[in-house]
Amino acid sequence: MNEKPKKFRRRAEARPDEVLDAALAMFVEKGFAATKVDEVARAAGVSKGLVYLYFPSKEALLEGIVQRALAPIANHAVDSLAHFAGDPREAITQLLTMLCRHLADPAKLAVPKLILSEVSRFPELAAMYRREVLDKVRPALETLLARGVANGHLRPIDPEMAVRSVIGPLLAHLAMSELFDLRPADGLALERLLKNHLDILFYGISEARP
Amino acid sequence: MNEKPKKFRRRAEARPDEVLDAALAMFVEKGFAATKVDEVARAAGVSKGLVYLYFPSKEALLEGIVQRALAPIANHAVDSLAHFAGDPREAITQLLTMLCRHLADPAKLAVPKLILSEVSRFPELAAMYRREVLDKVRPALETLLARGVANGHLRPIDPEMAVRSVIGPLLAHLAMSELFDLRPADGLALERLLKNHLDILFYGISEARP
Amino acid sequence: MNEKPKKFRRRAEARPDEVLDAALAMFVEKGFAATKVDEVARAAGVSKGLVYLYFPSKEALLEGIVQRALAPIANHAVDSLAHFAGDPREAITQLLTMLCRHLADPAKLAVPKLILSEVSRFPELAAMYRREVLDKVRPALETLLARGVANGHLRPIDPEMAVRSVIGPLLAHLAMSELFDLRPADGLALERLLKNHLDILFYGISEARP
Amino acid sequence: MNEKPKKFRRRAEARPDEVLDAALAMFVEKGFAATKVDEVARAAGVSKGLVYLYFPSKEALLEGIVQRALAPIANHAVDSLAHFAGDPREAITQLLTMLCRHLADPAKLAVPKLILSEVSRFPELAAMYRREVLDKVRPALETLLARGVANGHLRPIDPEMAVRSVIGPLLAHLAMSELFDLRPADGLALERLLKNHLDILFYGISEARP
DNA sequence: TATGAATGAGCCTTCATTCAT
DNA sequence: GATGAATGAAGGCTCATTCAT
Numbered sequence: 001m002n003e004k005p006k007k008f009r010r011r012a013e014a015r016p017d018e019v020l021d022a023a024l025a026m027f028v029e030k031g032f033a034a035t036k037v038d039e040v041a042r043a044a045g046v047s048k049g050l051v052y053l054y055f056p057s058k059e060a061l062l063e064g065i066v067q068r069a070l071a072p073i074a075n076h077a078v079d080s081l082a083h084f085a086g087d088p089r090e091a092i093t094q095l096l097t098m099l100c101r102h103l104a105d106p107a108k109l110a111v112p113k114l115i116l117s118e119v120s121r122f123p124e125l126a127a128m129y130r131r132e133v134l135d136k137v138r139p140a141l142e143t144l145l146a147r148g149v150a151n152g153h154l155r156p157i158d159p160e161m162a163v164r165s166v167i168g169p170l171l172a173h174l175a176m177s178e179l180f181d182l183r184p185a186d187g188l189a190l191e192r193l194l195k196n197h198l199d200i201l202f203y204g205i206s207e208a209r210p
Numbered sequence: 211m212n213e214k215p216k217k218f219r220r221r222a223e224a225r226p227d228e229v230l231d232a233a234l235a236m237f238v239e240k241g242f243a244a245t246k247v248d249e250v251a252r253a254a255g256v257s258k259g260l261v262y263l264y265f266p267s268k269e270a271l272l273e274g275i276v277q278r279a280l281a282p283i284a285n286h287a288v289d290s291l292a293h294f295a296g297d298p299r300e301a302i303t304q305l306l307t308m309l310c311r312h313l314a315d316p317a318k319l320a321v322p323k324l325i326l327s328e329v330s331r332f333p334e335l336a337a338m339y340r341r342e343v344l345d346k347v348r349p350a351l352e353t354l355l356a357r358g359v360a361n362g363h364l365r366p367i368d369p370e371m372a373v374r375s376v377i378g379p380l381l382a383h384l385a386m387s388e389l390f391d392l393r394p395a396d397g398l399a400l401e402r403l404l405k406n407h408l409d410i411l412f413y414g415i416s417e418a419r420p
Numbered sequence: 421m422n423e424k425p426k427k428f429r430r431r432a433e434a435r436p437d438e439v440l441d442a443a444l445a446m447f448v449e450k451g452f453a454a455t456k457v458d459e460v461a462r463a464a465g466v467s468k469g470l471v472y473l474y475f476p477s478k479e480a481l482l483e484g485i486v487q488r489a490l491a492p493i494a495n496h497a498v499d500s501l502a503h504f505a506g507d508p509r510e511a512i513t514q515l516l517t518m519l520c521r522h523l524a525d526p527a528k529l530a531v532p533k534l535i536l537s538e539v540s541r542f543p544e545l546a547a548m549y550r551r552e553v554l555d556k557v558r559p560a561l562e563t564l565l566a567r568g569v570a571n572g573h574l575r576p577i578d579p580e581m582a583v584r585s586v587i588g589p590l591l592a593h594l595a596m597s598e599l600f601d602l603r604p605a606d607g608l609a610l611e612r613l614l615k616n617h618l619d620i621l622f623y624g625i626s627e628a629r630p
Numbered sequence: 631m632n633e634k635p636k637k638f639r640r641r642a643e644a645r646p647d648e649v650l651d652a653a654l655a656m657f658v659e660k661g662f663a664a665t666k667v668d669e670v671a672r673a674a675g676v677s678k679g680l681v682y683l684y685f686p687s688k689e690a691l692l693e694g695i696v697q698r699a700l701a702p703i704a705n706h707a708v709d710s711l712a713h714f715a716g717d718p719r720e721a722i723t724q725l726l727t728m729l730c731r732h733l734a735d736p737a738k739l740a741v742p743k744l745i746l747s748e749v750s751r752f753p754e755l756a757a758m759y760r761r762e763v764l765d766k767v768r769p770a771l772e773t774l775l776a777r778g779v780a781n782g783h784l785r786p787i788d789p790e791m792a793v794r795s796v797i798g799p800l801l802a803h804l805a806m807s808e809l810f811d812l813r814p815a816d817g818l819a820l821e822r823l824l825k826n827h828l829d830i831l832f833y834g835i836s837e838a839r840p
Numbered sequence: 841t842a843t844g845a846a847t848g849a850g851c852c853t854t855c856a857t858t859c860a861t
Numbered sequence: 862g863a864t865g866a867a868t869g870a871a872g873g874c875t876c877a878t879t880c881a882t
Contacts, residue, residue, distance in 0.1 A: 030330045033243050037877065047843045049880085058877065089416065113330075119389050120327030121241045126390050131406065134392055145415075154415045160394055161379075161406035162415060164386070169371075170377030176374070179329050180336050182344055184370055196371035204414035205355075205364045206299065207371060225866090247852065257868045262853065448730045451751045453663050457856065467864045469859085478856065509836065533750070539809050540747030541661045546810050554812055565835075580814055581799075581826035582835060588798030589791075595801065596794070597751050600756050602764055603721070604790055616791035624834035625775075625784045625792060626719065645845090665871065677847045682874065 016054045019044045020068060023061040032062060032118045062118060066125060069111040070132040073102065088148035089202055092166060094166040095141075096198065099170065100190045113178050123176040136164055170198040226264045230278060231252045233271040238320040242272060242328050276335060279321040280342040283312065291350040298358035299412055302376060305351075306408065309380065310400045323388050349372055350419060391401040436474045439464045439490060443481040446531040452482060452538045482538060486545060489531040490552040493522065497540055501560040508568035509622055512586060515561075516618065517589065520610045533598050589617040646684045649674045650698060653691040661750050662692060692748060696755060699741040700762040703732065711770040718778035719832055722796060725771075726828065729800065730820040743808050760772040768793055799827040 022044035026035040041048040055061050075193050077095060084091035103109045119126045141163050148154035173193050176182040186192070232254035236245040247268050251258040265271050288306060294301035313319045329336045351373050358364035383403050386392040396402070433541035442464035446455040457478050461468040475481050497515060523529045561583050568574035580617045593613050597601040606612070652674035656665045667688050671678040685691050707725060714721035733739045749756045771793050776808050778784035806812040816822070 033331060036875090048878090050841080052878070053841075110853050116385075116389075117327070117330030120323070121243065130390050130392060134386070134390055135363040138392070148415075152417055155409075155413065155417050157410060157415055158402065158406040161325075161383075161399075161403050162410060164379040164403060165407055165410045165415070168380070168382035169374040170378070171382050172374040173371075174379035175326075175381065176344070178328075180340050180344055182340060182348070189371075192368065193371050194373060196368040197375055199365075199416065200367060200372060200375045201410065202414045202416045203365065203420055204410065204412045205358075205367055206412045207362055207365050209419065210413055246850090258853090259855085259868055260866075266853095268852065279871075426829070453751065456854090467865055468857090470862085472857070473862075507745070528659065536805075536809075537750035540743070541663065550810050550812060554806070554810055568835075572837055574751040575829075575833065575837050577830060577835055578822065578826040581803075581819075581823050582830060584799040584802040584823060585827055585830045585835075588800070588802035589794040590798070591802050591805065592798035593791075595746075596764070598758050599746075600764055602760060602768070609791075613791050613794060616788040617795055619785075619831065620787060620792060620795045620834065622834045622836045623785065623840055624830065624832045625778075625787050625795075626832045627782055627785050629839065630833055667874080668872080678874085679847055679876085680845075683845075686874095794871065 015050070016064070017068075019046065019051055019054055020061065020064050021053050024107075024110055024114065025063045027062065027065070027118075031120075032114070056074070057126070059122060060124065060206075062114070063124060064129060066111065066115060067132070069108075070129065073137045074133045078140045081137070081144050084144060086149075087153050088144045089153065091144055092201070093198060096166070096170065096194055100194050103174070104188070104190055109174075109178070112174070116175070116179070133209050143168060165201060169193070169201075192205055211373050225256070225260070226274070227278075229256065229261055229264060230271065234275045234317075234320055234324065237272065237275070237324055242268075242324075242331070261347075265410075269332060272324070272332060273334060273338060276321065276325060276338055277342070279318075280339065284343045284346045288346050288350045291347070291354050294354060295357075297363050298354045299363065299408075301354055302411070303408055306376070306380065306404055310404050313384070314398070314400055319384075319388070322384070326385075326389070351376060375411060379403070379411075424488050429526070435466070435470070436484070439466065439471055439474055440481065440484050442535065444485045444527075444530055447482065447485070447538075449473075452478075452534070452541075475606060479542060479544070482534070482542065483544060486531065486535060486548055487552070489528075490549065494553045494556045498556050498560045501557070501564050504564060505567075507573050508564045509573065509618075511564055512621070513618060516586070516590065516614055521613050523594065524608070524610055529594075529598070536595075536599070561586065583622060589613070589621075636781075645676070645680070646694070647698075649676065649681055650691065650694050651683060654695045654737075654740055654744065657692065657695070657744050657748075662688075662744070662751075679839055686777070689752060689754075692744070692752060693754060693758060696741065697762070699738075700759065704763045704766045708766050708770045711767070711774050714774060715777075717783050718774045719783065719828075721774055723828055726796070726800065726824055730824050733804070734818070734820055739804075739808070743802070746809070770806060771796060795831060799823070799831075800826070 012136065019040065023035075023040045026040050026043055029035075030039075037051055038048050040061065041051050044051070051061070055064060073163055076098070080098065098111055103112070115125060115129055119129065142159045145157065145159035145162050145166075149156055149159065170193070171192075177188055183189075184192070229250065233245075233250045236250050236253055239245075240249075247261055248258050250271065251261050254261070260273070265274060276282050286308070290304055290308065291301055313322070325335060325339055329339065333369075352369045355364065355367065355369035355376075359366055359369065380403070387398060393399070394402070439460065443455075443460045446460050446463055449455075450459075458469055460481065461471050464471070471481075475484060496518070500514055500518065501511055523532070535545060535549055539549065562579045565574065565577065565579035565582050565586075569576055569579065590613070593610075597608060603609070604612070604615050649670065653665075653670045656670050656673055659665075660669075667681055668678050670691065671681050674681070681691070686696060706728070710724055710728065711721055733742070745755060745759055749759065772789045775784065775787065775789035775792050775796075779786055779789065801824070803820075807818060813819070814822070
């Protein structure tokens with residue numbers, strides 16, 4: 001007999017990824033706790049048992065999603081920061097622009113949103129995020145800032161704290177929009193935010209200098 | 211010695227607050243979902259049934275905590291913003307200083323932490339926070355910034371977006387510290403953060419002006 | 421000092437009856453299990469604790485209701501049956517007419533309805549009803565029928581079984597109407613039922629005699 | 631010997647029926663409210679979770695039992711009534727005989743008993759019974775009686791009310807026996823009841839005709 | 841590989857009953 | 862007598878996980 005493919009073909013290699021896609025979609029839509037493994041399986045078009053064949057637990061789905069999404073981002077970010085020797089503002093502009101472009105895609109935005117909402121319940125998630133992102137990007141950014149201060153491009157700021165000033169406004173923007181449903185009239189308005197943020201970050205809000 | 215009767219009875223007036231205190235402590239320690247109502251009751255020194263005498267559901271505890279904590283904060287913040295006619299930077303400094311002082315108390319810090327971790331699972335919580343805080347503070351802050359631009363104290367920034375620049379760095383600091391356990395070597399370091407944040411917010415990081 | 425009556429006056433003697441009245445109303449409206457003692461107390465205008473002062477348990481309310489309602493009915497019925505020496509059909513007509521008149525009052529109808537719905541859950545209720553009603557009325561009715569057969573007024577029927585024929589149609593009528601909400605177009609129509617029932621009971625439905 | 635595996639798996643087709651059987655047994659034995667879903671599961675030899683796999687709630691078990699039992703009975707009854715063109719008494723005799731034969735089986739008797747005791751607490755049950763039985767059988771019986779009056783077999787009775795006279799005595803018999811434990815000395819005595827009931831229904835109790 | 845029937849621990853919630861005042 | 866705050870046992874229901882097939 002010739003084969004009777006129920007779906008097009010069995011692509012066993014792609015399965016875990018398809019499951020993670022489905023899980024991400026469901027987790028973002030309903031939250032981790034409110035999503036049943038059954039639903040993830042159905043959304044992925046497989047059986048519940050198969051999910052457990054690839055992932056040892058529901059929580060492992062969460063970790064799988066995050067793991068898969070973070071590594072490339074962080075590495076890319078670090079690369080773009082590490083190579084900069086001149087004006088750090090250029091690097092920061094590039095970094096945040098890339099980040100905003102990335103987050104403009106709802107599918108990509110979903111991951112940090114998911115992390116934000118579940119991290120307090122899953123310490124392992126926090127650890128992963130630290131390991132994969134924070135512990136890579138933060139030192140790179142701090143170094144960049146410190147170098148900028150050293151070579152006279154930047155004012156004598158505290159690099160460790162200044163990192164918060166670089167990413168904070170973006171975080172606040174996403175939190176307001178995604179968690180509290182408080183968006184500007186013109187939608188997510190990431191470009192407008194970025195433009196204003198960089199302007200303030202670089203030159204401050206004061207008319208007069210100190 | 212003052213006696214410690216096994217059962218405190220007839221203290222109806224204080225009970226709801228005691229229950230909320232216990233609930234907040236447990237929720238922060240273990241997360242909302244992982245906390246059993248039994249545990250809240252035991253922590254408050256009452257029976258499970260009593261909790262339901264004052265609060266119709268476990269979720270109502272969450273809302274009660276937030277409600278109780280938010281109103282005074284928001285009102286205080288709005289007051290301090292509304293009365294400023296001169297240099298908005300002074301008002302911002304006062305606002306953030308007050309906020310930092312407030313958050314330095316772990317018991318007070320617990321509430322925003324709780325909100326952040328549960329908001330995605332409880333839309334009502336988001337609505338409450340919007341209603342009680344964001345919808346009050348945000349317009350006041352925007353108005354303050356717009357007035358600052360108008361009267362020449364501030365550069366021509368976008369007030370709506372600049373709000374993110376005002377609170378973002380603080381939010382980022384708290385998120386890194388409380389969610390991802392990434393603290394400066396000197397602890398929460400709220401003063402250091404605030405000092406650096408205000409310096410950058412007002413004058414930017416650039417040595418040269420545009 | 422002169423008294424300060426919160427309500428008109430404390431009528432302690434009437435209280436148990438008022439509680440039973442309230443209980444009956446609530447039990448009929450919502451069913452025994454679905455009625456909370458709190459509700460009974462509130463409906464009676466007293467506190468929950470007072471209910472327990474008069475009745476040792478919720479079930480005792482049920483029994484109190486039934487006890488109070490049954491005794492007079494049964495005694496009255498037995499009286500009217502016992503004194504008949506002549507044509508038993510007259511006694512039956514009187515008995516059923518009285519019963520129908522009684523049941524036409526919704527407040528009176530409530531008790532048998534309540535018994536019917538709760539008897540299977542409370543054997544004590546069944547026992548009470550047997551003791552107070554069935555064991556009194558049934559023998560009296562059987563005797564009446566047997567005497568009717570003996571003195572030639574009635575055909576040679578089985579008195580024990582004929583009791584079912586006397587009350588059955590009325591029971592069926594009430595069950596259809598009260599339990600299954602299946603009423604004639606003209607409402608409860610107890611008179612119409614009774615007229616037809618007696619006609620059939622006495623003369624049968626057949627045109628021809630056997 | 632045939633093995634008795636601890637867990638029967640993969641028998642999905644038969645399971646719902648087995649669960650309903652167990653539920654019926656428990657409900658009749660202890661009443662609906664006093665029966666725990668755990669007990670039903672244990673009686674069916676399955677886990678509690680499985681019960682909820684097939685039935686969305688405890689109440690659905692009740693409805694399932696009734697649904698399953700009623701349809702065949704009602705349809706059978708209607709069939710036997712609809713085809714009769716001649717003497718309606720023959721049809722009535724057949725109908726009641728069939729009913730009595732059916733109810734002589736304790737397992738079959740259990741369903742109406744259950745309906746009677748729970749109907750007041752579950753309006754849906756009343757609706758089901760109306761829909762599946764009363765609304766089918768009652769019109770058929772009324773039509774039969776009306777036709778009997780029209781073609782001279784029956785006296786000029788009120789068909790709508792006479793329906794109560796047909797089934798009432800049987801209902802009364804069952805209520806006395808099953809609810810109040812008041813049985814004739816010779817047991818359920820359904821044949822004796824039926825014989826006497828039909829005799830009275832057809833010819834009345836009076837010696838003399840009107 | 842793949843399925844989905846089956847499990848059972850776990851928890852929120854209800855409410856009859858008690859009792860200090 | 863009268864109150865109503867307080868108790869705590871009990872049970873319906875969910876759902877992550879397992880495993881026979």
